[in-house]
Amino acid sequence: MQWEVVIGLEIHSQLATQSKIFSGSATTFGAEPNTQASLVDLGMPGVLPVLNQEAVRMAVMFGLAVDAEIVQHNVFARKNYFYPDLPKGYQISQMELPIVGKGHLDITLEDGTVKRVGITRAHLEEDAGKSLHEDFSGATGIDLNRAGTPLLEIVSEPDMRSAKEAVAYVKAMHALVRYLGICDGNMAEGSLRCDCNVSIRPVGQAEFGTRCEIKNVNSFRFIEKAINSEVQRQIELIEDGGKVIQQTRLYDPNKDETRAMRSKEEANDYRYFPDPDLLPVVIEDSFIEDVRATLPELPPQKRERFQSQFGLSAYDASVLASSREQADYFEKVVSISGDAKLAANWVMVELGSLLNKQALDIDQSPVSAEQLGGMLQRIKDNTISGKIAKVVLEAMANGEGTADDVIEKRGLKQVTDSGAIEKVLDEVLAANAEQVEQYRAADEAKRGKMFGFFVGQAMKASKGKANPQQVNELLKSKLEG
Amino acid sequence: MALDRSDVEKIAHLARIGLNDADIPRTTEALNSILGLIDQMQAVDTTGIEPLAHPLEASQRLRADVVTESNHREAYQSIAPAVENGLYLVPKVIE
Amino acid sequence: MHQLTLAEIARGLADKKFSSEELTKTLLARIAQLDPQLNSFITLTEDLALEQAKAADARRANGETGALLGAPIGHKDLFCTLGVRTSCGSKMLDNFKAPYDATVVAKLASAGAVTLGKTNMDEFAMGSANESSYYGAVKNPWNLEHVPGGSSGGSAAAVAARLLPAATGTDTGGSIRQPAALTNLTGLKPTYGRVSRWGMIAYASSLDQGGPLARTAEDCAILLQGMAGFDPQDSTSIDEPVPDFSANLNGSLQGLRIGVPQEFFSEGLDSRIAELVHNSIKELEKLGAVIKPISLPNMQHAIPAYYVIAPAEASSNLSRFDGVRFGHRCENPKDLTDLYQRSRAEGFGPEVQRRILVGAYALSAGYYDAYYLQAQKIRRLIKNDFMAAFNEVDIILGPTTPNPAWKIGAKNSDPVSAYLEDVYTITANLAGLPGLSMPAGFVDGLPVGVQLLAPYFQEGRLLNVAHQYQLNTDWHTRSPAGF
Secondary structure (H helix, E strand, C coil): CCEEEEEEEEEEEECCCCECCCCCCECCCCCCCCCCCCCCCCCCCCCCCCEEHHHHHHHHHHHHHCCCCECCEECCEEEECCCCCCCCCEEEECCCCCCECCEEEEEECCCCCEEEEEEEEEEEEECCCEEEEEEECCEEEEECCCCCCEEEEEEECCCECCHHHHHHHHHHHHHHHHHHCCCCCCCCCCCEEEEEEEEEEECCCCCCCCCEEEEEECCHHHHHHHHHHHHHHHHHHHHCCCCCCCEEEEEECCCCEEEECHHHCCCCCCCCEECCCCCCEECCHHHHHHHHHCCCCCHHHHHHHHHHHHCCCHHHHHHHCCCHHHHHHHHHHHHHHCCHHHHHHHHHHHHHHHHHHHCCCHHHCCCCHHHHHHHHHHHHCCCCCHHHHHHHHHHHHCCCCCHHHHHHHHCCCCECCHHHHHHHHHHHHHHCHHHHHHHHHCCHHHHHHHHHHHHHHHHHHCCCCECHHHHHHHHHHHHHC | CCCCHHHHHHHHHHCCCCCCHHHHHHHHHHHHHHHHHHHHHHHCCCCCCCCCCCCCCCCCCEECCCCCCCCCHHHHHCCCCCEECCEEEEECCCC | CCCCCHHHHHHHHHCCCCCHHHHHHHHHHHHHHHHHHHCCEEEECHHHHHHHHHHHHHHHHCCCCCCCCCCEEEEECCECCCCCECCCCCHHHCCCECCCCCHHHHHHHHCCCEEEEEECCCHHHCCCCCCCCCCCCCCECCECCECCCCCCHHHHHHHHCCCCCEEEEECCCCCCHHHHHHCCCEEEECCCCCECCCCECCCCCCCCCEEEEECCHHHHHHHHHHHECCCCCCCCCCCCCCCCCHHHCCCCCCCCEEEEEHHHHCCCCCHHHHHHHHHHHHHHHHCCCEEEEECCCCHHHHHHHHHHHHHHHHHHHHHHCCCCCCCCCCCCCCCHHHHHHHHHHHHCCHHHHHHHHHHHHHHCCCCCHHHHHHHHHHHHHHHHHHHHHCCCCCEEEEECCCCCCCECCCCCCCHHHHHHHHCCCHHHHHHCCCEEEEEEEEECCEEEEEEEECCCCCHHHHHHHHHHHHHHCCHHHCCCCCC
């Protein structure tokens, strides 16, 4: 049987506000347990929530960025269930009237095709605290610092058909919220978390299969692995004559498998109703227009501009626009060096591999955009060759200052004095008289390869500093002359 | 409609109230008597009437995004039944 | 000294006839002597009271003035009071020392009011008789075998017995007005949103409203002045200017249009109460008011709607009592479910449990539309009735309760029979309107109240009408024998 995979995702994105959604507590990550838990966050008797304006602004901004309807009369509801990390016994969320309605996000797949993924809705809610399961004399410890952190829950349509598509969607969403500055996107700290709804159906079947929800998958890699292992489980289950039961599961990366969550075994009846402590949120047109005016250029527009303005390929443009930091870095290098293609190449290839080796993000780059731009200027004005530039980049990464500092200190300035180059060439030819004879006897086809040998020797003799173009020209005339 | 014992047990579980077996018949009877009162409401024709959640129908005021709270863990945990290392303790939870 | 009203105390303190400290000591001694008969207090705050009284005396000596500066009061035991047990009349919170002050508590303290203690109440404000308190039933000072009404029964009994000149209460379905009526007091439920709910432990959030209980309308004006006002910590608090209630007491009633709804005089009303209400109408006519018969056709649906909305909100509001961060926790829970189920079964009394269960049911899958949504639609019908009525009249008048105070225990076997006692008061909560109950006579030696309702934010009008009435009647001056 051929199976089709159907995936819908719920992304919980912690909004980058200073204070919590309903209280004045800080949202800083990693504080001592329960030191950022106020009366409201603790659900003390008699306390009341007041909504954070910034959370509303960020949600509206998101809605505009995914082309969605902003629900101008949206309502907070209580989702009732008992759990120790949920202090009030209910989570303040939105049910029937979320702040963001239907929208969509375009994602680029590996083969370069663009796929439109539907966004069902996005709603504001409060995050829960954390249960710590290390042993506290056989008990679980509860830290409520995270309780009340604003979340935007972004629900997609079941539009994805493979784990790779799902990852592409999460990456695009990750880039988007960071572009918008509404979420720091730190998946390791749980700032962006993903629940994956996975089902399978025979190819060609219209109705969906029974889905399972894999909760809280917290890295791109695990999303792909968790979905694949869940798909495999469902296929094996069905092909063995079993049935998929709708349930909530957890992914265990050590075993690379999903398992049913004990705490979610019973069917929940959340008894949603409008929170009587909060009034309907009314969003005026003027508020929406004010937010719209602050929308930054988003990845798709940036990709297009990079192609049209700088003449980059679609691939290069999409890589460079994939994060706001990368795009900003690239544009700064362009403005300093004045050469977009050269800048694209260096940012993506040489700087890219340097960062990769050290597992750094571009905003942690040891070489600033100013430094890299300055170095490219030196390539363009023939002060250094591309090859020497790699040495300069390394040196800059090691903290040796600007490109000019490095070139000066290490004496890497390119030799362009033809007399000096000729002298080096004469020495090289004299030392390799036999090869010179062979070259002169060879036919045109063989000469090409042999020519490279002399260039290599010449560059070696000049410690890489001879201008390669001049070396080529002078060598040619000497060998053929 | 009248609740039976299993309905009451289900609701009690939703509300996490542990009822004694012996109390269930009395509770069931009391709840049915209350529901009898409430059910009079079903006769009212409310076609086309918008539900009213808040008497004054105002809209939500928004707070500036400013941190106004500081750490009061010691005071807040002084009234807690069980804490250790700044954490509230509950019986072991298995996810 | 214990007979003095708030207004008289203010004058006495201003004229230096006595100090707040003297007054406080006198009342504390009186409470110690008489309250064992009534059980109107859960916690006495003697040390706090003496400290506040001395501070108030010092402020007066420094030239400060203020109607509440040095005035002794009590707080219903659901207003959080920093460092003081705030029990809500429940075993669940028997060990709960509030870590903060309710806005009402803080406002009154800064106005110089002296807190003598926390008054008894129905558990989590659920009741009309003050019999559901973990701390025992409160007795009506007019007849110790009878209930004082509820849920603010402790506040009512203490003020009626002259243990306090005034006290705070809360009113979700009549819990200020009904006990005021049953103990010969004046009690006011303000417009929803007028008094902050921050720190007022919630029963039903969209209905709860704090307000004053006192012996006169004049005193209610003084206490309400100290309680009312916009609070940014309460999203449902209304940012409306608070008028000077005391300054508006003396307006003439000439031409005042009083609506009398026929539905308030239907079957179920004690005919002797009906007669007393008609007497009060005649009194107001003498003062120039014009009476108009009106109709509130949906009033009969108010009790069913209320007993869906209030329990639904309560079932959710009371979920935070889970034995984890505060309050009662059962011994040696074997797992998480056991912790929840036993802590809550042990901590909540039967009436609270019943309402939580009703509420959970009304919100549960498959029943939400038929119960909760239907109740909210009826709520709008009831509000619409009032809006239509207030196009015709300035004030609505009727009985506060269908019966005088009943005997303790008389309605214990059937909770629903007690629910029906709220029939006249509940509509104001559903619509969010201000309402006041004032003394209007006696039946079998038990007090009877007349209720006045006004449009939104017109508490001043209610106090004005009640004050004018009280200038011309003396029901409110009668005190119970033995107190």
